[in-house]
Amino acid sequence: MQPKKPATIRDVAAAAGVSTATVSKFINGQQRFSAEVEARMKAVIDQLGYRQNPLARSMVTGQTKSVGLAIMDVRNPHFANIVKGANRVAIEHDYNLLVVDLEESPKREQELLGALSRRVDGLIVSSRIPLETVDWLAQQGKPVVFFGAIQRQGVVAVRTDGYRAANMLGRHLASQGRKRFAYVGFPQARWNAERLQGLQDGLAQIGASAKVFDVNLPTPEEGEAICSRVLLADDRPDAVVCYNDLIALGFMHEAQSLGLKVPDDVAVAGFDDIPLSRYANPPLTTVDMQSERQGVVAMERLLGALAGNWPDADTLLEPRLVARQSTGRQ
Amino acid sequence: MQPKKPATIRDVAAAAGVSTATVSKFINGQQRFSAEVEARMKAVIDQLGYRQNPLARSMVTGQTKSVGLAIMDVRNPHFANIVKGANRVAIEHDYNLLVVDLEESPKREQELLGALSRRVDGLIVSSRIPLETVDWLAQQGKPVVFFGAIQRQGVVAVRTDGYRAANMLGRHLASQGRKRFAYVGFPQARWNAERLQGLQDGLAQIGASAKVFDVNLPTPEEGEAICSRVLLADDRPDAVVCYNDLIALGFMHEAQSLGLKVPDDVAVAGFDDIPLSRYANPPLTTVDMQSERQGVVAMERLLGALAGNWPDADTLLEPRLVARQSTGRQ
DNA sequence: AGCATCGAGTTAATCGTTTAACTGATTCCA
């Protein structure tokens, strides 16, 4: 099979006996032409199977009609939800969404982001991006929406209040009569510190505080692996808060394998409210961090910026406590 | 802040006192120049913060160095795994991966795919793509890797043997002493029919067959919703196979809520072996459909095709039964 | 009639790169 070169606008123009300018304007609906000419172009176009070349178009218009979204890991439902939300809004506005998965590799990160940034009109970044890159982007005049708190020219920040989220969770656990707390954190995440702080402050109300453990990845495997260390310590905690639902689910599973009853012996909770948390046994208490909404808002604000509405302020979403049986009353 | 136009290769050339051709060759490492000239260019480049414009480059080289991957839903861990696998291979080979989520919207699908196809060198498609589009792609000389069985010029197919997978599962359940079977299918999926067939054939060995129910989406919510209809039928099944793990997890949860014991009263199984299946309570029996490996293989074959190695045959991956407690011996 | 306006379409420059073909100057080798 011969790989035929795709038809160009010139081919169409020639075959229809008009100039390329005419074809271009017709395709983009910028001008009406005589019925006769329009019909001829239409016919030629689908006879040749002509499709615009978006690259060539972008070169001259300076717009790619696409935006980039950089995430840490598609497999994490939190990020998948962000993608989903952002995608929906993008499609509605006729923008393409290019998702890049950073794979937790900081080395590639810079490269990938750099390459991506030249292909898109704007960027949504949910990872620890080097500030240098942020500045470079802003300097190019490309709007950047950043998940997190960042004060930077040309960058708008969107986030869900992690302090408040953890605080609510802490108070919830306290109100259920829990006494000895542990927090399984993921220190590499930018949200980790504020969640821990919110939790501690919440617990401080009853004069308690959480013992801190750390995992290296925000996965159920890690939650499972650290479980025995947390629960077999002397003065075993009766409530464990994990950095996210994935960790919590792994943790809870292993706790049950160790013969402990959840929530009777130990309460377990996470963050994100991923879809499967509701279907765990027992269903997992968590805090809805509005992942999908984050994606939606981020995209809306980015597209707004592209349309010339430079945002005046950052967006702070409110978390929502989702109390389920994994922290049921003791 | 003024959105400064990014520096072009011409700016660099001018500032370094050389021609653009020189700069271009230098950047692409195609030719060595005198130490003096190279140093000057290097200096100018990072003083100006110059980065190649990949669009302009693609225009003339005819290659975008990126490939597209179309999936049905990022939120489904099966697809997330495919993305992961494909992404890994793409990065290794210095290709960009553009993921588009088709959102189950067949109308947009055509458009999105059409637009995407012009931005990439090749495409991996895991959805029911219109054959017309496939042909158009093949005609443009863009390699297409398709998940599924398809006989088409310029298209290579990759899949995991769904018949075999379901067959194994059926025999497994039979061997555990189960007698009355149900299958909760997702008829819109292209794999549904072969899984059902494999299951029925597997059950036929003990002279049994599965009663079929259908859901509209492959989600835990749907699994939950259909559960009572399946289990409260007279002659209640003692083994239920679901189209995928998500459905199965929702189903199992609801079964337990209805007061049934899994696996004692009813065995539940799914397909895909998503990460959380292992952490369900009880852990879910499933068949590993090698989602990630599918992504890896698809990308390898696509990049191979781009490098000129047109594949001689389709790839068929072997599923792997993962027997866990949700189908434990009765 | 005279002049401005409008409609339908064209011309040609442009976007930021790459690359084939070229130029001079130097070096190599017989």
Added chain:
DNA sequence: TGGAATCAGTTAAACGATTAACTCGATGCT
């Protein structure tokens, strides 16, 4: 010594679109 080969770089034509500025004829208005 003289021609070929190499080196270090340049010139200019693409790639496939968009678009500002133009042309040419017809129409409208007074």
